[in-house]
Amino acid sequence: MIAQRVGVSAARRIVAGNPSGFFTQHLPKLAASRLSTTQIRPVGTSKITAEDAHSLLAQQRLNRPVAPHLTAYRYDQTWFGASIWNRFTGGALSGAFYAYFAVYLVSPLLGWHVESASLAASFAALPAVAKGGIKFLVAWPFAFHCVNGVRHLSYDLAFGFAKKQIVKWGWAVWGTSLVLGLYAGFAL
Amino acid sequence: MASIMRPAVLRPTAMAARMVKTPAIRSAFRPAIQKEVMSNAIRASAFHTTSKRDILPPPPQVIQGGVNDPVPIPDPSPSHGSYHWTFERLLAGSLVPLTLTPFAAGSLNPTLDAVLCAAILVHSHLGFQTIIVDYVPAKRFPTARKISTWGLNLATALVGLGLYEFETNDVGVTEAIRRVWTA
Numbered sequence A: 001m002i003a004q005r006v007g008v009s010a011a012r013r014i015v016a017g018n019p020s021g022f023f024t025q026h027l028p029k030l031a032a033s034r035l036s037t038t039q040i041r042p043v044g045t046s047k048i049t050a051e052d053a054h055s056l057l058a059q060q061r062l063n064r065p066v067a068p069h070l071t072a073y074r075y076d077q078t079w080f081g082a083s084i085w086n087r088f089t090g091g092a093l094s095g096a097f098y099a100y101f102a103v104y105l106v107s108p109l110l111g112w113h114v115e116s117a118s119l120a121a122s123f124a125a126l127p128a129v130a131k132g133g134i135k136f137l138v139a140w141p142f143a144f145h146c147v148n149g150v151r152h153l154s155y156d157l158a159f160g161f162a163k164k165q166i167v168k169w170g171w172a173v174w175g176t177s178l179v180l181g182l183y184a185g186f187a188l
Numbered sequence B: 001m002a003s004i005m006r007p008a009v010l011r012p013t014a015m016a017a018r019m020v021k022t023p024a025i026r027s028a029f030r031p032a033i034q035k036e037v038m039s040n041a042i043r044a045s046a047f048h049t050t051s052k053r054d055i056l057p058p059p060p061q062v063i064q065g066g067v068n069d070p071v072p073i074p075d076p077s078p079s080h081g082s083y084h085w086t087f088e089r090l091l092a093g094s095l096v097p098l099t100l101t102p103f104a105a106g107s108l109n110p111t112l113d114a115v116l117c118a119a120i121l122v123h124s125h126l127g128f129q130t131i132i133v134d135y136v137p138a139k140r141f142p143t144a145r146k147i148s149t150w151g152l153n154l155a156t157a158l159v160g161l162g163l164y165e166f167e168t169n170d171v172g173v174t175e176a177i178r179r180v181w182t183a
Helices: A008-017 A029-034 A050-061 A084-109 A116-124 A128-156 A164-188 B007-021 B024-048 B082-105 B111-136 B143-170 B172-182
Strands: none
Touching: A008 A084, A008 A128, A050 A128, A084 A164, A084 B111, A116 A128, A116 B172, A128 A164, A128 B082, B007 B172, B111 B143
């Protein structure tokens, strides 16, 4: 019960039924006689059976929104959070790993040459920028997944799990992996 | 009674007084009030409903049993729980020295190379499994879940066979990467 509303409807009833009563002496009499005892509520109700109510509830539950929504969080936590990028990089590396060795298995049937000697030969024929770029595209996810994987293992041992440390080491992982990726791509 | 002077009563009172004073425009006032009440209700409803902002549409769902049934608790099983978790971590941890060694030594001998490849294969398999479990919930996509799980098992078996072929017929994974990298 809201304290402010205590007695309001009772007062209204008195006002409507007995315009010249004690309670209304401070109110304009005409206004008081016009006061309605009901409030306007723009909703419609209808009586339905218990089964219908159940199926309606079930229907509404099926339309529940997905929560929490991604945009409810800060972008640097969701879009650049090291945790999801661990999955992206791991998935990409493992996907490439799976694709290469599956192709290697069936290559004799298709007549393709994907053995290491021919790969090295065709890679050597590429221009230096393409070589560095491709190496970076492999080396950066690898470095990121390695460095961040160690970070996650430290989480599992309950180290570095304070919020400040999570943010600090998150950016440290980005920096380290980019430096390592650039080094492995263009200097090795 | 002080509550009679509170805004909740005051406002309709003032409104009624104004309407009585100006009977000519009273009929014109009524729909205006109703419109105001309605627009207020619409404005208030904006606070109560969640706007639809789908990045991906939510997957289809069905309600099994009644709407107020509790969520079924899966049977506790250490091989799907803590053992699985510990195994994942031990495997990931053992990959740290295995991946650092070839950088230090330049390459790996065939046995260590095979161990590294097998560990990466199992690590990848577990990782893909986790992705499937997360994004293809069995409750909402039962068929797709079955297909993706068994498709992953088949892919891992094929890749394992391919790795075996590579390790026996080629120069080994770490040596192959070194040769391509320095090509």
